[in-house]
Amino acid sequence: MIKAAGAVLWREADGDVEIALVHRRRYDDWSLPKGKLDRGETIPACAVREVEEETGFSCVLGRHLRQVSYSVRGTAKTVDYFAAEAVSGTFTVNDEVDELRWLPLAEAPALLTYEPDREVLAEFARLPADLSLVLLVRHAKAGKRSEWDGDDDLRPLSDAGWRQAAALRSLLPLWSPTRVHSAPRVRCVDTVRGVAEDLSVELVEEPRLSEEGYWPDPEAGLVRLLEVATEEGRAVVSSQGGVIPSMVQTLAEMGGLRLDEIPCKKGSTWLLAFTRPFGTWSTSDSPSRWPALVSAYYVASALPRP
CATH class of the missing domain: 3.90.79.10 (Nucleoside Triphosphate Pyrophosphohydrolase)
Known part of the structure; x- marks a missing residue:
């Protein structure tokens, strides 16, 4: 091939x-x-x-x-x-x-x-040239939960995870992001911390985009991701495997976008493109006025081809 x-x-x-x-x-x-x-x-x-x-x-x-x-x-x-x-x-x-x-x-x-x-x-x-973009990243490898005795929120990246994070630090700037957001867990934050440092921007923690913050109210988590998408500039968002497939599937259904599968390997990235809402957008608006997902592309690994 x-x-x-x-x-x-x-x-x-x-x-x-x-x-x-x-x-x-x-x-x-x-x-x-x-x-x-x-x-x-x-x-x-x-x-x-x-x-x-x-x-x-x-x-x-x-x-x-x-x-x-x-x-x-x-x-x-x-x-x-x-x-x-x-x-x-x-x-x-x-x-x-x-x-x-x-x-x-x-x-x-x-x-x-x-x-x-x-x-x-x-x-x-078929679509406007300049769309809103979100680079939705699953955190890098952090070992097995069963082998970590401490608070799971504090479980760190493994050696393989740090290699994935370094690769993301090279890959994600190809889309010229200007903002970095992350679920509060250490492994999520450390996966994209280097990107924020290279951009000289503050990393914004997003409790709604962690597993424990998302599932009590998935709609609120989805709205928060759409708010991130509509802010100025492109965004990197680091989240978890228990959240990303649900968000991507729901956004695809809302946008009429067919996805045959929604993989979510550790250290992977979904490149999500949204239409820009007309006029001033508010989360109180009807969902039909929300930004619509019009393209979704999966990058299975940031690590270079051997």
Whole structure:
């Protein structure tokens, strides 16, 4: 299996959205920037690196768009595409790309050579480019509850858990979060503490998003997550395996989003994208006015590919 990643690279221009398409000299085609994973690299990190190598632009990832599958000389290949906003840079001719064009979103499909690229672009165009994002993280490994004699709230990360937390410290900034929230348990806080330190922001504790805070009143916990989603900037939220599947399932049902399964490994992340509510939103509003979950992508591990 060949794994690759890429992005729909976009920017705002005079109130419109423009898309970057690249011409590859070797194939004489127009495509979306993409490339194969390097050893020791995650899929999101590959998407960011390939965008910069092919286009010269640094980018911030947005929602996951779709995975494309095809065969290359008898070997299966998958390419995961994300939305990605260009934040800085300039194009120069390189070994793979000899031309880049910024085109209005409506004009870009006509230039693309391959139908799967047009399908990816159609998925990008289906929703606004700039959505509210929450990176919902299950805490990293913390050993077995049965082997810890102290207060379970104080159970610390294991050595493997600290490695997962370090990997999250590299992975989560690809989406440029500006806020970090966590259930109060030590293992939840320590999983994302490094991210907060790197951002120089205060870590906000969220009692409603712990197992003991969520289950007495799941609706209140869900509302609190939606409040976090609507605040300025993107958020990292660290919670527990007894909470995350319920929240993701309920949000998906409310948003009309079909999820066949909701895995939740320790150290994993759900990338949740929400529509922005119109006008001023209040938790007293009808649920139909609440932010709607429109995309959910599961990152099973922040640890790089061996």
